[in-house]
Amino acid sequence: MNWLIVSPIILPLILACIMLILWRHPVWQRWIALAGMIALVGCGAGLFGVVYSNGVQSEQLAGYGAPYGITFVADLFSSIMVLASAILGTAVTVYSMTNIENRRESFGYYPLLHLLLLGVCGAFLTGDVFNLFVFFEIMLMASFVLLTLGGERGQMEGAIKYVTLNLISSAIFLAAVGILYGMTGTLNMADLSIQIAWLAENRPEELPLLTILAMMFLIAFGVKAAMFPLFFWLPASYHTPPPAVSAIFAALLTKVGVYSMARFFTLIFTHDIGSTHLIILVLAGFGMICGVLGAAAQNEFRRILAFHSVSQIGYMLMGIGLMVMLAHRDDEVAHHAVQMALAGTIIFVVHHLFVKPNLFLISGVVERIGGTGELKKLGGFYKSEPLLAIMFLISALSLAGIPPLSGFWAKFILVLAGLQLEQYFIVFIALLTGLLTLYSMVKIWAAAFWSDAPEESPVHNAAHMAHARHGLRRMIYPIAVIAVIIVLFGVFAGPIFDVAMEAAAQMLDPAAYLDAVRFEEFSPTLGRGEEVDS
Amino acid sequence: MSSLILRTAIRYLFPIIVLFSIFLLLRGHDEPGGGFIGGLLGATAFALFAIGYSVETSRRMLRFELHQLMGVGLLMATLSGVVGLILGEPFLSSAWIEIPIPGRPEPFKLATYLFFDIGVYLVVLSITLMIVYALAEE
Numbered sequence: 288m289n290w291l292i293v294s295p296i297i298l299p300l301i302l303a304c305i306m307l308i309l310w311r312h313p314v315w316q317r318w319i320a321l322a323g324m325i326a327l328v329g330c331g332a333g334l335f336g337v338v339y340s341n342g343v344q345s346e347q348l349a350g351y352g353a354p355y356g357i358t359f360v361a362d363l364f365s366s367i368m369v370l371a372s373a374i375l376g377t378a379v380t381v382y383s384m385t386n387i388e389n390r391r392e393s394f395g396y397y398p399l400l401h402l403l404l405l406g407v408c409g410a411f412l413t414g415d416v417f418n419l420f421v422f423f424e425i426m427l428m429a430s431f432v433l434l435t436l437g438g439e440r441g442q443m444e445g446a447i448k449y450v451t452l453n454l455i456s457s458a459i460f461l462a463a464v465g466i467l468y469g470m471t472g473t474l475n476m477a478d479l480s481i482q483i484a485w486l487a488e489n490r491p492e493e494l495p496l497l498t499i500l501a502m503m504f505l506i507a508f509g510v511k512a513a514m515f516p517l518f519f520w521l522p523a524s525y526h527t528p529p530p531a532v533s534a535i536f537a538a539l540l541t542k543v544g545v546y547s548m549a550r551f552f553t554l555i556f557t558h559d560i561g562s563t564h565l566i567i568l569v570l571a572g573f574g575m576i577c578g579v580l581g582a583a584a585q586n587e588f589r590r591i592l593a594f595h596s597v598s599q600i601g602y603m604l605m606g607i608g609l610m611v612m613l614a615h616r617d618d619e620v621a622h623h624a625v626q627m628a629l630a631g632t633i634i635f636v637v638h639h640l641f642v643k644p645n646l647f648l649i650s651g652v653v654e655r656i657g658g659t660g661e662l663k664k665l666g667g668f669y670k671s672e673p674l675l676a677i678m679f680l681i682s683a684l685s686l687a688g689i690p691p692l693s694g695f696w697a698k699f700i701l702v703l704a705g706l707q708l709e710q711y712f713i714v715f716i717a718l719l720t721g722l723l724t725l726y727s728m729v730k731i732w733a734a735a736f737w738s739d740a741p742e743e744s745p746v747h748n749a750a751h752m753a754h755a756r757h758g759l760r761r762m763i764y765p766i767a768v769i770a771v772i773i774v775l776f777g778v779f780a781g782p783i784f785d786v787a788m789e790a791a792a793q794m795l796d797p798a799a800y801l802d803a804v805r806f807e808e809f810s811p812t813l814g815r816g817e818e819v820d821s
Numbered sequence: 822m823s824s825l826i827l828r829t830a831i832r833y834l835f836p837i838i839v840l841f842s843i844f845l846l847l848r849g850h851d852e853p854g855g856g857f858i859g860g861l862l863g864a865t866a867f868a869l870f871a872i873g874y875s876v877e878t879s880r881r882m883l884r885f886e887l888h889q890l891m892g893v894g895l896l897m898a899t900l901s902g903v904v905g906l907i908l909g910e911p912f913l914s915s916a917w918i919e920i921p922i923p924g925r926p927e928p929f930k931l932a933t934y935l936f937f938d939i940g941v942y943l944v945v946l947s948i949t950l951m952i953v954y955a956l957a958e959e
Contacts, residue, residue, distance in 0.1 A: 349915070
């Protein structure tokens with residue numbers, strides 16, 4: 288069944304190639320893209336099923352064993368992420384059929400969407416640091432073009448900040464990869480885990496350098512994840528492209544950063560939990576507050592959502608940061624609470640992967656009908672589009688953490704873990720941020736949905752409305768499907784929590800991960816434990 | 822650039838460069854060469870036409886649209902990896918068939934690696950020409 292591990296990478300690649308060959312036929316590309324996304328959901332579901340029932344899976348490309356060959360590993364966390372990304376990709380593809388104009392479609396929108404998914408799935412599944420870098424780059428290249436496709440002035444402004452900051456972070460990432468290779472002689476993640484554990488035991492004098500290296504990776508992933516204080520590119524760029532692109536960006540780009548951070552700071556950099564994870568926890572707290580206060584000052588639909596992403600990322604990092612308590616306490620309760628915190632991160636990532644894009648997709652419908660995203664010039668949507676209003680309410684309340692929706696459980700688990708670990712300050716910040724999130728969501732609700740439409744709004748123009756309504760169903764259906772997923776996520780919180788706990792257990796105890804990777808029999812770095820110091 | 826010397830030279834250089842790029846592509850398995858360098862060299866042949874004549878002439882010489890060529894190349898490289906997968910080996914594993922050649926003791930080995938390299942050749946050729954044409958048309 289090992290083809291399942293590489294299928295989320297091969298499938299989008301092959302389909303992107305076919306769509307390139309059909310460059311002149313954007314309408315065919317649409318349907319191929321949709322079929323490909325649905326097939327990707329199938330692959331993701333199959334992979335999740337196999338990992339859930341048989342444990343961590345791995346594959347060595349071309350048959351060369353680790354640490355020489357290219358390793359792909361699928362554990363529960365990564366397979367959940369692949370499945371969730373594929374589901375969201377399908378929804379956005381349907382939405383794009385109406386939302387993306389022909390001029391953008393004919394410049395390769397759908398092949399780029401698939402290449403983006405290729406990079407994202409690759410980053411989730413790779414077991415090799417250098418390959419992670421390559422998949423990051425694939426994802427960034429695709430996102431650069433998706434962001435600027437159409438070439439409007441605002442897009443270019445946003446893209447300059449986005450491209451510059453991401454290129455800097457890539458440079459830091461690459462430098463850190465080089466130093467890591469110099470220190471340990473390997474870039475295979477499983478091997479790195481073994482090597483760094485060995486270094487921590489036998490060469491404590493090298494540990495400060497290793498901690499600096501961990502911080503370089505933290506910065507590199509922090510830029511991609513829009514972590515405080517490296518988030519400036521996100522609110523500057525997310526509101527500029529078409530809403531479909533905003534949605535897929537909000538769903539996937541930052542998640543890959545968070546995922547990589549979670550992977551690195553559970554599997555590899557666990558030599559100095561007391562300092563590295565404390566930094567993550569502090570930055571998580573600042574991120575939550577800064578993002579939500581930034582959002583409170585905004586008056587444009589998508590800008591508010593973009594700032595909220597920053598604070599939501601803070602929650603995700605909080606779960607990773609809470610691992611810091613393992614450095615101070617070694618009892619059963621602390622271990623269980625840390626496992627729960629990581630499970631909270633996983634649930635939060637998946638919850639946010641559906642909720643935030645759905646809000647962006649709704650903003651697209653609102654902008655299409657209302658003609659603008661400025662809250663002052665909007666209104667009357669509760670009267671004219673009651674279904675859309677309900678779907679917005681579901682997503683917005685879930686984002687704010689109102690029970691029984693998905694966001695409530697994600698925050699509840701994180702807060703509970705924080706309380707058990709006696710980290711009251713971060714818990715306070717998390718709860719405060721939830722309250723302020725509700726304020727922003729109510730602001731959008733009151734302005735766009737509940738109040739009456741302003742006099743000059745184009746909704747009074749029959750010709751405009753006829754145009755806006757054309758093909759609107761293809762925008763509404765994906766939103767409805769994701770809204771149903773959000774509700775189901777809340778209803779089945781129990782089983783989801785069990786799966787997340789198991790995924791967190793896999794991350795906290797790398798033994799299963801290391802066992803799954805097939806090492807070459809002759810592996811020079813593995814025998815380093817017995818090596819005589821030169 | 823409408824230089825008579827350049828235009829005349831290109832007519833003779835073009836087949837030589839293309840042939841040499843294919844030679845490099847085929848030789849690249851064990852010796853210096855391969856799809857990347859071959860593709861770069863192949864692109865220079867068409868770039869010369871873009872310089873000496875015009876981008877239009879160069880595009881006509883190529884016959885295929887660049888996006889399609891890139892798609893075909895990438896598809897070929899990917900599918901060469903999938904062959905291994907179909908045979909039950911990991912992705913990208915090499916597979917080959919032996920074709921006996923009359924009059925030679927050793928058979929000719931046709932490996933999936935060759936198709937991977939041809940794919941790389943096409944991708945590099947098309948992406949280089951895309952950049953060159955875009956710059957020339959500015």
